[in-house]
Every structure is written in C-alpha cells, then in structure tokens.
Amino acid sequence: MAMRVNRRVVTAGLAGLASLGLAPPVRARLKETSMYGLIGKMTALPGQRDALTEILLESLGTMPGCLSYIVAHDPADETAIWVTEVWTDEASHRASLQIPEVKEAIRRGMPLIATFDDVKVTAPVGGAGLAQQ
Template identity: 60%
Template sequence: MATLGPPAFAASEEKTPMYGLIGKMTAQPGQRDALIDILLATKGTMPGCLSYVIARDPVDPDLLWITEVWDNADSHRASLSLPSVQQAIAKGRPLIAGMEMVAATEPVGGHGLAAM
C-alpha cells in the first residue's frame, strides 16, 4: 500500500467578487416605456454584464427598478465608456426625471447566475 503524503491543495485563489447595483429611475411623466426601450437597447453589448433587468414599478406609472450584476466592479465602470452606453445615456437623459442608486451589492449566485 502506498504511503500518502499531506493532502495536495490548489493554491488558494482570491476571487474578485461579483458587483451588483440596484437602482431606482423615475421617467418624465408618460415616458417610462420610451425609456425602457432605450435602456434595453444596450443589453448584450456590455462585456462582463451577467444580468441586466429593467422592471416596471407596479404602482408608480413613471418608476423603473434596474438590477444589474457584473463579473466585477471594473467591468461596470468600463461599460460607462462604451459608445452604445454613451449613446443610450444621451438619448435617455431627457426622459429621466430622477435617478437613485439604492444599493451596491456583492452577488454570490442565484438562478441564472453561476457562483463565481
């Protein structure tokens, strides 16, 4: 029988945590659907974006909730300089009455997200 030495463990790698944002956006009166169209036009074009969900508030006809999950905070920051995002910001700005970042989070996984 072979003698086993100490267990071999892979070097501990520190993983960069995922980065999440929960935002609240108020559209100018009657402009919520137009704003949704602008916000959704950039989906799929943002490297590092794992989830980007735009949701209508069921009570306030001008309110949107935006939930984002990124592979890391640097990817989110870099996305803000993408031409498609810059165009969406310029096009959407006149339709926005107010914006508030409700929370920055560190997602750990969930349905549709692989744990990183």
C-alpha cells in the same frame, strides 16, 4: 424514518421570524466572489417610462462582464423603473460606461429621467439564472 423538510416552508418561517426580530443569526457558508451588483430606481418623466425602458434595453449584448441586467416596471408607480445589474467585477461596470452604444443610450435617456432615486451597491453571491463565478 427520515423526515422530509420543505425548503420553502423553512425559508418562509425564517423570514417571518426575521421580520419580527426573532430569527437566530444565520451564517451561510458562501463562496466569496468579486461580483459587483447595483439595484437602482429611476423615475421617468410623465408619459416617458416606455420610451426610457426601450432605451435601457437596447444593445445589451455589447457589455462585457455583464452577468445580469434586468429592467422592471414598478406596478405601483407608472413612472418608476427598477434596474438590477450583476457584473463580474466593478471594473467591468465602469468600463461599460465607455462603450459607445452605452454612452449613446445615456445621452438619449437622460432627458427622459425625472430623478434617480435609490441606488444600492450589492455583492451578489449567486441565484437562479446567475452563473457561479
């Protein structure tokens, strides 16, 4: 009789073991991609988070190579915004900074930003809602 394994239970168990430093090393066989990702936190000036969020969400359809661009409010901090980006490659991200609409959004948004906190570069390999490259 075949045993049925619940993927969520296994994942939760491995996550629990990993948090205790007890998980065995796991090597997933992932297709190498050239996707480029960024996860960053910015802090808006007090009372400016909604206005900054609106600017960040404008003109998203004009960024060639952008596979995912998510703007999220931090529920624990009324001034914090997290931005998660996935691009086909790093060159596409760099090129996006020269798009007139993006340059204008940066110009308008900068005065509303108090700080850029933590920015991490990632190497996305896939996920829900993200087309495989």
